[in-house]
Amino acid sequence: QVQLQESGPGLVKPSETLSLTCTVSGESINNHYYNWIRQSAGKGLEWIGRISTTGRINYNPSLKSRVIMSVDTSKNQVSLTLNSVTVADTAVYFCARDGIVLSGSFNWFNPWGRGTLVTVSS
Amino acid sequence: DIQMTQSPSSLSASVGDRVTISCRASRSPDNYVNWYQFKPGQAPKLLIYTVSRLQSGVPSRFIGSGSGTDFTLTIDTLQPEDFATYFCQQTYNTPTFGQGTKVESK
Numbered sequence: 591q592v593q594l595q596e597s598g599p600g601l602v603k604p605s606e607t608l609s610l611t612c613t614v615s616g617e618s619i620n621n622h623y624y625n626w627i628r629q630s631a632g633k634g635l636e637w638i639g640r641i642s643t644t645g646r647i648n649y650n651p652s653l654k655s656r657v658i659m660s661v662d663t664s665k666n667q668v669s670l671t672l673n674s675v676t677v678a679d680t681a682v683y684f685c686a687r688d689g690i691v692l693s694g695s696f697n698w699f700n701p702w703g704r705g706t707l708v709t710v711s712s
Numbered sequence: 713d714i715q716m717t718q719s720p721s722s723l724s725a726s727v728g729d730r731v732t733i734s735c736r737a738s739r740s741p742d743n744y745v746n747w748y749q750f751k752p753g754q755a756p757k758l759l760i761y762t763v764s765r766l767q768s769g770v771p772s773r774f775i776g777s778g779s780g781t782d783f784t785l786t787i788d789t790l791q792p793e794d795f796a797t798y799f800c801q802q803t804y805n806t807p808t809f810g811q812g813t814k815v816e817s818k
Contacts, residue, residue, distance in 0.1 A: 594755075625807075635799060635809035650806055689761060696803035698746040698761035704754060 592616040594624075594685050594703035602679075602710050608672040612685030612703060619643055619661065623688035624668040625699055626659065630681035638683075641668055642692060680710045714741050714802050718810025724818040731787040733813045735800035740781055744804040747776055747785045750797045750812070759798075760785065790815075 598610035612624060623646070626638040639649035641659040649657050658671040672679060683706055686699035715738040725731050735745070747760040758767045760776035763783060773794075775786040787794055795817055800810040 634811050635801075637807040637809075684756065686756075689758070696744065696805070696807050698758055698801070698803065699748075700758040700761075700767065702756040702758075705756075 592687065592701060594687065594701060596683060596685050596703045596706040598683075598706060598708065600707055600709060602675055602708060603712050604676055604710055605674055608670075608675050608679060608708055608710075610670045610683055610685075610706065610708070612668045612670075614666045614668070614687075619663060619666050619668065621691045623692065624661075625686045625688065626670045627684045627686060627699070627702075628679075628681035629684070629705070630678075632678065633681075636681075638670065638672075640688065644692065648696075675710045677710050680708065682707050713806050713808050714738050714804060716800050716802055716808055716810040718800055718813055720813060721811060722814040722816060724816050725790055726818045727790055727792055729790045731790055731794075731815060733785045733787075733798055733800075733815075735778075735783045735785075735810050737781040737783070737802055741802035741804035743779075744802055745776070745778065745783045746801045746803065747774075748799045748801065749794075750799065756799075787815075 593615045595613050602608045620643050623640040623642045625640040641647045656673045660669045686702040689698040689700045717736045743763045745763045749757045759774045764776040773788040777784050797812050797814045799812050
């Protein structure tokens, strides 16, 4: 059974860089897109982007200028980097697998990780 | 982006009740509508995908329906474990979510 777990610093200072990792267990990360989603009090649930091990990436246009996603197949991990953070980036960050194998279109998300809270504060 | 307007934002119900949650899209997302259950401290759970398909392992009391711009999640005979927050999602283009509906115990 595939499981996803997010990890990273819980506190980031304004203007600095947020870096998170999603570790996938139970199957290889090949053959699927992996999504990042965040949930904040101010903006609700917001899709950040997705990445596959084939190098295909889609970003939310609203965050595209500050986001970088990458994969490490040797560690079965995907990573999220968000630059120049502000307090508005305070949120619970989730990773989730696409529901269909390497579909070009967007699909449902299943499964999800439990999420990790990131607070942006000085 | 397609905006998803979900209602109500919260509701109070009793075990055994029939609960209905609505999502209205700003334009048609075709059949790319999904529903999730969120509980604190747990991984969110996919309930319904492509409007009405029940995810494997999800009880049949969860029913998705709709077309065009109006979509509904119905929980038929609410169970104690169903008190949670529910979100709709469209994935026709850049994925977006509704604002959520918190189902609380009356």
